Amino acid sequence: MSSPLPRRAHQALVRRIADSYRERPDGRVANGHHNVNYVVPLGWSLALLLLMPFRTQVKCRTPLAGMEVVPRIWPSEAQLLSVVTRYLREVPRCVADFGDWSMHAYRDGQTLSDVNPDGPVDDELMRSFADFFARTAGVPEEELPPRPEDWPESGDSQSFLDWLIDFTEDRVHRPNRGRFDALFEAVGIRADAVTKFKRDSDRPSLTSRPFCLLHTDVHRANVVIDQDEIIVIDWELAIYGDPLHDLATHLVRMGYDKDEQKRMTRLWAEAMVRAGHEDMTAGLDTDLGVYLDFEYAQSVFPDVIRAALALPAYSDEDDFRAAALKVCRALRRAAEPLKLADVPDERLVARALRDWHAGPRSTLGHAAVEATDEWGTVEDDDARERSDADEFTEVADWLTSGGRRCVLFDFDGPICRLFPHGSSESVAHDLRGLVSERGLIDRLTDDVRQSIDPHDVLRAMDQDPLGTSLVAELEVRLTKGEVAAASTAPPTPGASALIRALKAMGCPIAVVTNNSPKAVAAYLEREGLTNAFGPHVYGRTDQPSLLKPNPDSLYRALDALGLESDDALMIGDTVTDLEAAGKAGARFVGYARDEGKAVPLRTAGAQTVFTTLQPLADLLKQRSS
Numbered sequence: 001m002s003s004p005l006p007r008r009a010h011q012a013l014v015r016r017i018a019d020s021y022r023e024r025p026d027g028r029v030a031n032g033h034h035n036v037n038y039v040v041p042l043g044w045s046l047a048l049l050l051l052m053p054f055r056t057q058v059k060c061r062t063p064l065a066g067m068e069v070v071p072r073i074w075p076s077e078a079q080l081l082s083v084v085t086r087y088l089r090e091v092p093r094c095v096a097d098f099g100d101w102s103m104h105a106y107r108d109g110q111t112l113s114d115v116n117p118d119g120p121v122d123d124e125l126m127r128s129f130a131d132f133f134a135r136t137a138g139v140p141e142e143e144l145p146p147r148p149e150d151w152p153e154s155g156d157s158q159s160f161l162d163w164l165i166d167f168t169e170d171r172v173h174r175p176n177r178g179r180f181d182a183l184f185e186a187v188g189i190r191a192d193a194v195t196k197f198k199r200d201s202d203r204p205s206l207t208s209r210p211f212c213l214l215h216t217d218v219h220r221a222n223v224v225i226d227q228d229e230i231i232v233i234d235w236e237l238a239i240y241g242d243p244l245h246d247l248a249t250h251l252v253r254m255g256y257d258k259d260e261q262k263r264m265t266r267l268w269a270e271a272m273v274r275a276g277h278e279d280m281t282a283g284l285d286t287d288l289g290v291y292l293d294f295e296y297a298q299s300v301f302p303d304v305i306r307a308a309l310a311l312p313a314y315s316d317e318d319d320f321r322a323a324a325l326k327v328c329r330a331l332r333r334a335a336e337p338l339k340l341a342d343v344p345d346e347r348l349v350a351r352a353l354r355d356w357h358a359g360p361r362s363t364l365g366h367a368a369v370e371a372t373d374e375w376g377t378v379e380d381d382d383a384r385e386r387s388d389a390d391e392f393t394e395v396a397d398w399l400t401s402g403g404r405r406c407v408l409f410d411f412d413g414p415i416c417r418l419f420p421h422g423s424s425e426s427v428a429h430d431l432r433g434l435v436s437e438r439g440l441i442d443r444l445t446d447d448v449r450q451s452i453d454p455h456d457v458l459r460a461m462d463q464d465p466l467g468t469s470l471v472a473e474l475e476v477r478l479t480k481g482e483v484a485a486a487s488t489a490p491p492t493p494g495a496s497a498l499i500r501a502l503k504a505m506g507c508p509i510a511v512v513t514n515n516s517p518k519a520v521a522a523y524l525e526r527e528g529l530t531n532a533f534g535p536h537v538y539g540r541t542d543q544p545s546l547l548k549p550n551p552d553s554l555y556r557a558l559d560a561l562g563l564e565s566d567d568a569l570m571i572g573d574t575v576t577d578l579e580a581a582g583k584a585g586a587r588f589v590g591y592a593r594d595e596g597k598a599v600p601l602r603t604a605g606a607q608t609v610f611t612t613l614q615p616l617a618d619l620l621k622q623r624s625s
Contacts (some may be wrong), residue, residue: 027059057106109226130271138210156212186352207283214246219253248291293337303330323351411513413573425452427481461543482519494614510536510554549579
């Protein structure tokens with residue numbers, strides 16, 4: 001009988017096998033504000049090492065490094081979960097922590113944001129939330145990880161609130177005034193807004209309440225519904241403090257109306273009393289309003305910054321109008337707590353965003369940026385601008401450094417936006433209709449049934465022994481939908497200019513895509529780009545298993561062009577594009593139409609991500625003139 005592996009060797013073996021799971025093509029990416037999650041089925045070897053059931057699903061969880069917009073007092077979520085899961089057994093446990101990422105058990109189900117993104121919440125669900133808060137309050141304080149040295153003592157509710165206010169001023173508001181000062185002022189947020197909020201003499205001091213464990217981020221996207229049970233996930237922002245703070249963040253971030261807030265508050269108080277935590281409800285009637293005011297006040301800063309940074313490089317009036325609506329909503333909620341003299345209307349906010357967007361301070365939003373966390377890391381503007389220029393120059397240098405180089409374009413994203421605003425959903429629905437007609441709808445997982453990506457349906461049937469006979473018909477319907485979409489697909493800003501610049505300098509180009517070659521051909525003809533690519537369009541075949549991240553389309557392009565992978569640069573907009581380029585041995589440049597779309601690419605390892613292609617086109621045009 002063989003002896004068990006020494007602990008250190010066992011850990012090294014688990015890490016080596018686990019690392020490969022983040023590259024498996026049969027998983028799916030689920031991005032959050034603070035982590036990128038990759039859900040994959042557990043193979044037999046790792047299941048054996050982790051003492052888990054074979055083929056159960058696990059979540060590979062990689063933190064997004066970046067500036068904090070809310071406090072994070074415990075750096076190790078895994079350490080906290082080791083305590084939480086002993087008392088809240090429905091919460092998925094961390095099965096392996098590797099420091100830079102971790103692997104968690106995965107509970108299947110739908111998030112509340114999918115089932116009910118913004119509608120009313122019934123009393124039964126509110127009672128489940130109330131029970132969750134009461135059980136969380138019962139996690140023993142002495143078992144929790146150590147708090148920061150300056151953390152307020154249990155019961156000192158006023159010092160706890162002051163700590164939160166100081167965090168907002170010192171870590172969120174003040175560091176960003178340099179870049180967003182003109183925008184803040186234009187929408188009515190004064191430089192001393194947070195200081196005055198803290199010193200407001202009209203606000204009563206808080207009642208003393210015992211502290212407990214707080215999740216602080218219980219909103220619809222962090223709640224999984226599995227049959228009749230709710231599971232609250234994502235504990236990375238948990239802290240130890242005044243329980244009314246947890247209730248207040250929940251009331252605001254769930255989007256409850258006034259009546260719902262009152263019902264949820266009553267149910268929360270009843271659940272806390274039943275659980276033996278009546279002392280935690282002391283001062284509820286007066287103090288909850290203070291925490292609500294703070295939540296509205298602190299959120300206005302990231303909300304304004306997020307709206308500004310999310311604007312695409314080439315924004316139109318609809319973009320500015322949509323951003324202005326978000327900013328105005330945040331301003332209206334914060335007007336009373338921050339005593340804003342006047343809340344501007346949407347027209348004035350749109351003008352302020354337009355002015356900021358056109359100025360030098362917005363440069364980070366228009367090119368490759370370390371965009372992480374909720375709305376991005378803000379670095380020194382001059383240094384970042386130099387870095388942006390350096391990245392464009394580096395790519396241009398490589399393309400013009402001699403020898404034959406080629407550029408392989410993904411289609412949907414880098415060349416056009418084939419299905420804007422989620423319009424692919426109708427095609428996915430059509431494909432699921434065919435599956436249902438053939439009596440195979442039960443073969444689709446819940447995720448595929450909800451997905452707006454028709455490729456998910458195609459892949460699922462190709463991988464199902466009973467569904468393979470449907471693949472050819474599904475492919476025909478998908479192609480029909482893509483060709484129709486190509487007739488109206490908006491061009492990606494700068495893409496045509498880059499294609500023409502590359503063609504003018506004699507650089508071979510090709511399209512490598514998971515879309516139908518017929519859809520690509522229809523779009524290229526519409527835009528007058530057919531001759532630029534000639535026959536070099538390599539798209540979906542009759543074998544869905546060869547879709548990216550399989551590098552098949554890249555290999556076909558390179559073979560036809562007579563070039564090696566070392567001579568190729570791929571421009572793609574998804575993690576699967578990055579993986580395909582890596583497997584083929586080609587260089588990779590990511591394209592993302594805004595900073596939020598850049599996060600998964602950077603987290604997956606993309607070294608260069610552009611949010612506009614025009615500067616590269618201009619640079620190549622200058623060099624070839």
